[in-house]
Structures are given as C-alpha cells and as structure tokens.
Amino acid sequence: MLAAQVLIDGPSELVFDYAIPEGVEVVPGHRVKIPLRNRPASGTVLRVHEPVELNFDLRPLHSLIDPDPLITPGLLQLADWMTGYYGTPLEHIMRSLLPEAVRQENHSEKTVKQAIATENIEPEVLTQLAKRAKRQHAILSLLQATGSEGMPISQLGDGAASPVKALAEKGLITLKDIAVQRDPEGDETFLHDPVKKLNPEQDAALNQIKASLDHPEERTPILLHGITGSGKTEVYLQATAAALKTGRSVIVLLPEISLTPQTVQRFKSRFSETPELVAILHSTLTQGERFDEWHRIRKGVARVVIGARSAIFAPLPDLGLILVDEEHETTYKQENPPKYHGRDLAVVRAHLEQATIVLGSATPSVESYHNSREKEKYQLVPLTKRADGQALPLVRIVDMRNEPKKGGPPILSQRLRHAMEQKLAAGDQIILFLNRRGFARSLTCPTCGHTCECAHCSIPTTYHRAEERLICHLCGYQAIVPRTCPKCQDPAIRLQGYGTEKVEEILRKVFPKSRLARLDGDTVRKKHVLKRTLADFKARKIDILLGTQMIAKGLDFPNVTLVGVLNADLSLNAPDFRAGERTFSLLTQVAGRAGRGEMEGEVFIQTFVPHSPSIQFARHHDFEGFVEQELEFREKYHFPPFSHLALLSTRSRHEKRAEFTLQTIHRRLSEDPAPGLEIGLPNPNPIVKAHDLHRFQLLLRHRNPRTLTRHIHQVLAKLPIPEDVILVTDIDPHDFS
Numbered sequence: 001m002l003a004a005q006v007l008i009d010g011p012s013e014l015v016f017d018y019a020i021p022e023g024v025e026v027v028p029g030h031r032v033k034i035p036l037r038n039r040p041a042s043g044t045v046l047r048v049h050e051p052v053e054l055n056f057d058l059r060p061l062h063s064l065i066d067p068d069p070l071i072t073p074g075l076l077q078l079a080d081w082m083t084g085y086y087g088t089p090l091e092h093i094m095r096s097l098l099p100e101a102v103r104q105e106n107h108s109e110k111t112v113k114q115a116i117a118t119e120n121i122e123p124e125v126l127t128q129l130a131k132r133a134k135r136q137h138a139i140l141s142l143l144q145a146t147g148s149e150g151m152p153i154s155q156l157g158d159g160a161a162s163p164v165k166a167l168a169e170k171g172l173i174t175l176k177d178i179a180v181q182r183d184p185e186g187d188e189t190f191l192h193d194p195v196k197k198l199n200p201e202q203d204a205a206l207n208q209i210k211a212s213l214d215h216p217e218e219r220t221p222i223l224l225h226g227i228t229g230s231g232k233t234e235v236y237l238q239a240t241a242a243a244l245k246t247g248r249s250v251i252v253l254l255p256e257i258s259l260t261p262q263t264v265q266r267f268k269s270r271f272s273e274t275p276e277l278v279a280i281l282h283s284t285l286t287q288g289e290r291f292d293e294w295h296r297i298r299k300g301v302a303r304v305v306i307g308a309r310s311a312i313f314a315p316l317p318d319l320g321l322i323l324v325d326e327e328h329e330t331t332y333k334q335e336n337p338p339k340y341h342g343r344d345l346a347v348v349r350a351h352l353e354q355a356t357i358v359l360g361s362a363t364p365s366v367e368s369y370h371n372s373r374e375k376e377k378y379q380l381v382p383l384t385k386r387a388d389g390q391a392l393p394l395v396r397i398v399d400m401r402n403e404p405k406k407g408g409p410p411i412l413s414q415r416l417r418h419a420m421e422q423k424l425a426a427g428d429q430i431i432l433f434l435n436r437r438g439f440a441r442s443l444t445c446p447t448c449g450h451t452c453e454c455a456h457c458s459i460p461t462t463y464h465r466a467e468e469r470l471i472c473h474l475c476g477y478q479a480i481v482p483r484t485c486p487k488c489q490d491p492a493i494r495l496q497g498y499g500t501e502k503v504e505e506i507l508r509k510v511f512p513k514s515r516l517a518r519l520d521g522d523t524v525r526k527k528h529v530l531k532r533t534l535a536d537f538k539a540r541k542i543d544i545l546l547g548t549q550m551i552a553k554g555l556d557f558p559n560v561t562l563v564g565v566l567n568a569d570l571s572l573n574a575p576d577f578r579a580g581e582r583t584f585s586l587l588t589q590v591a592g593r594a595g596r597g598e599m600e601g602e603v604f605i606q607t608f609v610p611h612s613p614s615i616q617f618a619r620h621h622d623f624e625g626f627v628e629q630e631l632e633f634r635e636k637y638h639f640p641p642f643s644h645l646a647l648l649s650t651r652s653r654h655e656k657r658a659e660f661t662l663q664t665i666h667r668r669l670s671e672d673p674a675p676g677l678e679i680g681l682p683n684p685n686p687i688v689k690a691h692d693l694h695r696f697q698l699l700l701r702h703r704n705p706r707t708l709t710r711h712i713h714q715v716l717a718k719l720p721i722p723e724d725v726i727l728v729t730d731i732d733p734h735d736f737s
C-alpha cells in the first residue's frame with residue numbers, strides 16, 4: 001500500500017503520512033483535505049511512497065481539494081534539485097513554491113453576480129414587458145445588447161434588484177457568479193509602446209534567442225553582455241513576444257521590482273493591448289491579489305510573469321523563456337532560508353523545463369562570465385554600442401586626498417562643483433550618488449576616540465537629523481543623541497562622515513536656486529515618493545537628483561549629462577572577496593546613467609584610493625580588463641568560480657555558546673573530510689553582534705558544491721545543536737558580514 005506524505009498547512013511545518021483511499025489518484029503537488037487529531041485540516045502532498053512499517057493503521061486522507069496538482073511537475077523537480085544542492089528539506093522549500101496566500105482557502109476568488117439575457121426571447125414577450133413592466137423591459141434590452149457576456153448586476157443602477165429577480169423567475173435572464181480579477185494596478189493606464197527597429201547587434205542577439213527557442217535540444221544559456229544603454233530591454237521585449245508566439249510563457253526576473261519601475265513600465269506598455277497576459281509580482285500585493293495572480297498564472301491566463309527572485313517559482317504551465325535582468329545583482333541571493341540564488345535557480349529551471357534562458361548585464365558576474373569564456377557552458381552575446389549611438393560618458397577620477405587644502409565641504413570637490421555649476425547654467429540635469437543614508441556616519445569623540453554604537457549590534461549608529469536620533473541601520477534601534485561623550489564626558493563629541501541627508505543640506509546651501517530631490521531608504525518610505533520623484537525628474541521639474549543605490553539601476557533619463565559619485569570607497573572597504581567586483585559594477589551602472597540622449601555625458605568619481613583597480617577599470621569602461629585581473633585573483637586564492645563556498649554560522653545570545661558550538665562543528669567536520677575539502681577556522685563574524693546575537697563563522701571550500709552539502713549534512717545529522725544556538729548554513733554565500 002502507498003501512503004501520501006503531507007505537509008500540513010500552518011506555521012509549524014508538520015509532515016505526516018496518510019493512507020490513500022481506494023480509487024483516489026494522488027501525486028506530489030496535490031492539495032488534500034486530511035484529518036489532524038480531531039479536526040479537519042489541509043495540506044500539500046510532498047511524496048507518494050511506501051510508508052515505514054507501523055504497528056497501527058495510517059489514517060486515510062479525506063479528499064483532493066483540486067483535481068489537478070497545484071504544483072507543476074517541473075517545479076517539483078526544481079524543489080528536488082534544491083534539496084540536493086542546498087541541503088534544505090523539501091518542506092522548507094514548499095513554502096516558496098506555494099505562497100501563504102495560495103495555501104489559505106479564505107482568499108478564494110472574488111466573484112460578482114452577472115446577469116445574462118436568455119437567447120431567443122419571443123418578440124411578444126418583449127412587447128408585453130414594454131407595456132406592463134417598463135423597468136424590466138429596459139434592463140432586458142440592455143442585457144440583450146451585451147450578448148452572452150451579460151453585465152454585473154451592480155452596474156444596472158439603483159433599484160435593479162427586484163426587476164432582476166422578476167426577470168430571472170420568468171426565465172428571461174440567468175444569474176451567474178463570475179470570478180473577477182482584483183487588479184493591483186487597475187487605476188493605471190499604459191500607452192502602447194511600438195516595437196523598435198533593432199540595430200544589427202540587437203538583431204543578432206534576438207536571432208540567437210529565437211534559434212534557441214526553436215531548437216530546445218541544442219540550447220545553452222545565453223549571456224547577454226550589453227553595455228549600459230545598449231538596448232537590452234528592447235531585446236527582452238522582442239524575445240518575450242517571440243516566445244509568446246511559439247505558444248509558450250515567459251518569466252522576467254528583475255533585481256528589485258520597486259527599484260526598476262521603468263523596466264516594468266516598458267513591459268506593460270509593450271503589451272498594453274493584451275494586459276491580461278502580464279502578471280507583476282510585487283512584494284506589496286495583498287494576500288487576495290497574490291492569490292488571484294498565482295491562479296491566473298497557474299491556469300495559463302497570465303503568460304508573462306515579472307517579479308523579483310521568488311518569481312522563479314511562478315507556476316507557469318508551459319515555460320519557454322526566462323530572462324534574468326542585471327544577473328550580477330546580489331539581490332538575487334535570498335538571505336533567509338532557503339538561501340537560494342534566483343539566477344542559479346533560473347538556469348536550473350530552464351534546463352529542467354527545456355526553456356531558453358538569457359542572463360543580461362552590463363557587468364556580468366565573474367561566475368557567469370567564466371562560464372561563458374573558459375568553460376563554454378554559456379553562449380556570450382555582446383552588445384557593444386549604445387542604442388542611441390552615443391559614446392560612453394567621459395569618466396574623471398577626483399583624488400579627494402587633495403581636497404582639504406581647497407577649503408570646500410570635503411564631500412563636494414571643487415572640480416565636481418564647477419562642473420555642476422556649468423551644467424545647471426546650461427539647463428542640464430545631474431545625478432549625485434552616495435551609498436549611505438542618514439546625516440552623519442557616526443558620532444565620535446575626538447578626545448577618547450569613543451564611537452556611539454548600537455546597543456544590540458556591533459556597528460556604529462548613524463545620526464539622522466529628521467528624527468534627531470542615532471539609528472542602527474542593521475536592526476533599526478534608535479538612541480538619543482548624547483550632548484557629551486558617554487565615555488569621557490567631553491562635550492566636543494562630533495559627527496563624522498557624510499550621509500545623503502547631510503549632503504542634501506550642503507547642496508541646498510551651495511546651489512540655493514536649483515531644484516533638488518533626495519531618494520533613499522528614508523524618503524521613499526512614504527508611498528509613491530519613488531514613482532513621483534522619478535516622474536518629476538523625467539519631466540525636468542528637478543535639476544539635481546541625489547540618492548543611494550536605488551538610483552543606480554536601470555533608470556533612463558535623456559537629459560542627464562553629469563553624474564557624480566560622492567564616495568566610491570564605501571563598497572570597496574567591505575570584508576568580502578567580491579568587494580572589488582561590486583565596486584566596479586556599481587560605478588559602471590551609475591556612470592551609465594549619464595549622457596543617454598543627444599548630449600554627451602560626464603562622470604566624476606570622488607575617491608581616496610584613485611589607483612584602485614576597480615576604479616581605474618570602471619573609468620576606462622574596461623569590463624574585460626577588470627574581469628581578467630579579477631579571475632587571476634580568484635584563482636590564486638581559490639575563490640569562486642574556482643571553488644564553491646559554504647558558510648556555517650552560529651548565533652547565540654551567549655557569546656561562549658556560539659563560539660564553542662562552532663568549534664565542535666569544526667572539529668567534527670575535520671575528522672573525516674572528503675578529498676579536496678578545505679576547512680577554514682572558526683572566527684567571529686566581521687559584525688560580531690547583530691540583533692543581540694553573537695556570531696561566529698566558518699568557511700568551507702570544495703570544487704563540487706554537492707560534496708560540501710553532503711559532508712556538512714552527514715556531520716550535522718549526528719550532532720545535536722544546543723537549543724540556545726542557531727546554526728545557519730549558506731551554500732554559495734554572498735554576505736560575509
């Protein structure tokens with residue numbers, strides 16, 4: 001006898017076996033009703049298997065909720081792959097595959113009562129009605145005009161209820177419950193955006209994608225390396241249309257959907273004649289909207305799904321194409337368990353479902369680039385020219401070590417300031433970029449060197465003027481600003497470093513007549529600020545746009561001729577082997593915002609380390625140069641793509657417990673390691689305390705990620721972890737803080 005292993009709905013991730021009743025056909029992915037203790041419950045079938053021998057009978061499951069399994073076979077295969085690769089149990093992965101909103105039955109579809117006129121009504125009946133029941137006659141004529149579609153009763157006007165009832169009783173109309181869509185963006189309209197004629201490079205790229213769509217057996221992932229402004233989005237749009245034409249559906253992954261409004265907008269505009277085809281999975285959808293969107297996708301009504309990393313789990317029945325925009329972005333890595341990488345899952349899913357996959361970027365990740373060059377696992381398709389024929393902007397490096405002598409505010413060099421004056425006088429627009437929000441980086445005492453830190457995390461708090469508070473950017477803790485040093489009582493305690501809030505204040509003094517807007521995590525907390533500010537900037541109601549990384553990506557403003565990077569060194573100093581790569585890519589992306597229209601662009605990069613390779617290669621728009629050097633460094637020190645990493649981290653309120661537990665794990669891991677496995681030493685994390693938890697970490701390396709997962713799994717299976725210690729395993733980690 002076979003049993004169904006069922007993951008019970010609810011927060012506790014219970015998994016039980018149930019007997020499958022005679023005549024009921026159950027497969028993994030089915031939603032089922034089951035008895036749980038004395039009450040009915042619902043769940044999802046994970047597996048169908050021989051149950052272990054028991055000395056009691058399994059209770060049978062009640063019934064199927066839906067006749068078809070809700071999870072597609074392809075997604076179940078993807079989930080299996082994830083358990084092998086990341087070592088995450090299937091029940092954790094199911095949460096991602098079947099969102100909360102879909103598992104809860106009370107979000108069921110929203111319906112309206114629709115009235116439909118019966119066909120072939122005798123003319124005499126109508127004449128009679130016209131004489132005796134004018135209101136009924138009017139409604140019936142209206143409904144006849146709408147044909148078999150009918151109309152919602154609510155639209156028939158006040159007082160329609162009783163005539164409608166009378167008409168229904170006479171059999172002249174029928175009433176039906178019709179499912180309606182909760183439309184998250186119902187109040188927006190999109191103008192149609194006509195298809196552009198591709199330039200030869202774009203055309204070649206599109207043809208490669210089409211060739212792959214036509215020959216699923218020969219397809220290899222396509223790495224679309226297109227410089228900023230080369231028209232990658234236009235290629236995505238036409239590739240999407242091509243895939244739809246073959247009858248298959250499309251997933252478009254974006255690094256962060258709220259930060260890429262222009263890309264979303266372009267998809268909506270291009271497909272504005274068939275808006276029902278497009279589903280956009282915002283993180284801000286209500287549960288009801290999410291339920292609707294999910295079922296629209298599952299039924300094959302919505303065939304283009306646009307979303308952030310979790311959209312890779314969209315249950316499209318007939319997937320033909322996956323597009324991953326800005327494939328190098330670290331936001332594709334999920335930082336909560338299961339800690340998957342959305343881009344990597346996209347490659348795997350495409351393989352499992354015989355779909356074409358395109359990874360696009362102006363600065364491909366070192367891993368993907370390596371896959372295309374050395375290993376020939378990917379096809380490299382270049383777009384080397386800007387679509388508008390413009391040259392890439394001229395990039396100037398400003399050595400900030402010389403600035404103090406010149407007397408200006410040390411965050412705004414004299415050269416950048418002069419350039420801004422000229423552009424403003426000419427009526428051009430400017431973007432300034434600083435990747436730190438708040439007013440000042442920290443509050444530090446010049447006498448004893450004390451820096452105010454978060455009470456729960458081992459990082460300095462940032463001064464925010466608007467709130468008049470010190471705020472921790474990790475956990476949100478807020479503290480009152482001390483008048484004197486908390487340690488030595490010296491009143492000379494001072495704000496150090498610059499955040500966007502402070503730069504805004506400086507800019508208002510230096511350029512009092514210019515219209516300035518600031519976009520960062522603090523200002524966009526209010527709804528619509530981001531959208532409205534970008535729209536105002538596009539309409540040239542703003543001269544200077546100052547912001548954090550949220551203005552670095554995907555924005556296309558033709559009148560921006562000057563971009564200033566106020567401090568290029570922030571991302572260079574991160575304790576991370578990818579710091580150079582991140583800096584290079586961030587600078588390239590930011591610089592790409594300049595000179596997009598008719599006018600040439602200029603970029604100023606302010607730095608204290610002007611000779612740093614990431615900065616110099618970005619200055620010369622030299623991706624190949626950067627990546628060659630980076631690959632040499634990675635190979636020499638055994639970093640990805642020349643190895644895979646696993647990061648084990650213990651966290652506890654008790655420092656010693658966290659440390660001791662990790663030491664024990666380290667000892668066990670070292671006892672019988674797989675050949676080629678490199679095991680580091682347990683160390684405190686660079687941020688040793690966060691959210692009141694002390695953190696220690698251990699890095700492992702091996703060429704084969706599955707060997708890492710298997711070895712860790714074998715050791716941990718036999719090693720109980722104390723209750724007050726949390727252990728986090730991260731395969732292919734991106735965050736080492």
Ligand code: ADP
Pocket residue numbers: 196197198199202226227228229230231232233234387388556
């Ligand atoms: P990327 O995504 O590579 O940064 P975009 O797709 O944003 O580049 O394209 C940059 C600009 O060029 C956009 O304004 C876009 O509308 C325009 N563009 C793209 N392709 C073409 C084309 N074939 N003909 C004319 N304009 C184009």
Ligand code: ZN
Pocket residue numbers: 454455456457472473474475476477691
């Ligand atoms: Zn904190």
